[in-house]
Amino acid sequence: MLPAAVPSRQHTVQPMVTGTSVLGIVYDKGVLLAADTLLSYGSMAKAQNIPRLHAVEKTVIGASGEYSDFQRILEILKAKALEETTTSVMDSLYTEESGMTAENTWNYLRMLLYSRRSKFNPFWNELLVAGKDLKGKPFLGSVDKIGTTVRDNFIATGFGAYLAMPLLREKWRPDLTEGEARALLEDCMKILFFRDCRASPRIQLAKCADDEVLVSEPYELDTAAAWQAEAYRQSVGELEDDGGW
């Protein structure tokens, strides 16, 4: 009698500790990313001050989805960056002088995520990559858990794809200033807080412009103004017809 077969490899296919949307927009001088700082454990808000935007060299990566997979991806990218600093130009992995740009990183992540998906063990993330492309122009691209890549002037992951993208499409112009881009992203993040169960009003911004990469500290959005409409504040029985279910 042969012993019963046991699966030789176990794969986790359920995300447990997750982050929600990340938004990105290209403006006249660079790229701006925004994400809230909430980590959810199912429907529970597990941790409320967790940065989901990280800078690696001259690139900023933002992740939605499983947080442990994001940490592993950052580990891999940091190891690659370290490798670059200790390798001579002749042995470098990158043929261009620009070295490890955002576009290179984006392509590398595509290979990483696609190969894991092909083994039925995906990195359960949707990543935004921001920085410069190989020609030195502002770059914003996304990679999802099955290895799909998109490069565009504005991208949103998770719920943002449904709620924020229409606003970004409406308002984007090639000559947006940093202030306008920031106001647009903050407006989108407010709407996501109201309409996404897994979002919070505590957000973080990241900027890649000229040669600087800045990741802001988390701060709270002011959401009180959106509750001032009389219809929201009235109690039952005062609204016509149904009483305001």
Next chain:
Amino acid sequence: MIVASLFVLYLFNNLLTATASSQPVELGTTLVALRYRDGVIVGADSRTSVGSYVSHRAAQKLDTIGDYCIMARSGSAADTQALAVAANQHFQARSYGGCPPTVSQIAHWLRQKTYGKDKSVSLILAGYDPIEKRNCLFSIAQTGALLAHTEPFVAAGSGSSLIMGFLDHACSRELDESEAIKLCVTALKLAMDRDGSSGGLCRLAVITSEGTRQLTFLPDDIETTLKIR
């Protein structure tokens, strides 16, 4: 091995293709009711969700049944709305004889409507009994179990488990009205901070021997009442 990877494929596929039609409209919810010196306070958040989407961010989960009873709803929005309409119609008709219903009668009637039925309903009934002249707190759980509460507070809904410890600690002595309102809003705010299915405004109702008053608060702004009626 093939069976294991087919199963994994099946899980993977299901997680990628969940659609809105497979997710009911739920009152995710936190409901809190407290006794205080002069009566009872009931509070609820204002979030209605369809999966992870907030379909109504200013929902009204407190319904008046008669002059002295408030029904706080959680569970399926459709099932609980139907119950509220049915209860209002039934008890309005009954009160034409000059005998207003007591909270206990309303609670028992609602239990008959929920026990054994395939409905997702979890309610708190809070009010003042004008005949026996005392405050009442009842709850009806998902399975239809009716509980009459003698303790100072009740909480229900998905956010309630997150604040049970807080309420146990905070309800150790009798409160006056403004303390009770502050406590109710604080409990709701704590639950809304941690429960993804609860959020929005805090809607409160205060029930005393004089009748019912309704208030609305922003969770961060207890000092400024948005509306008093």
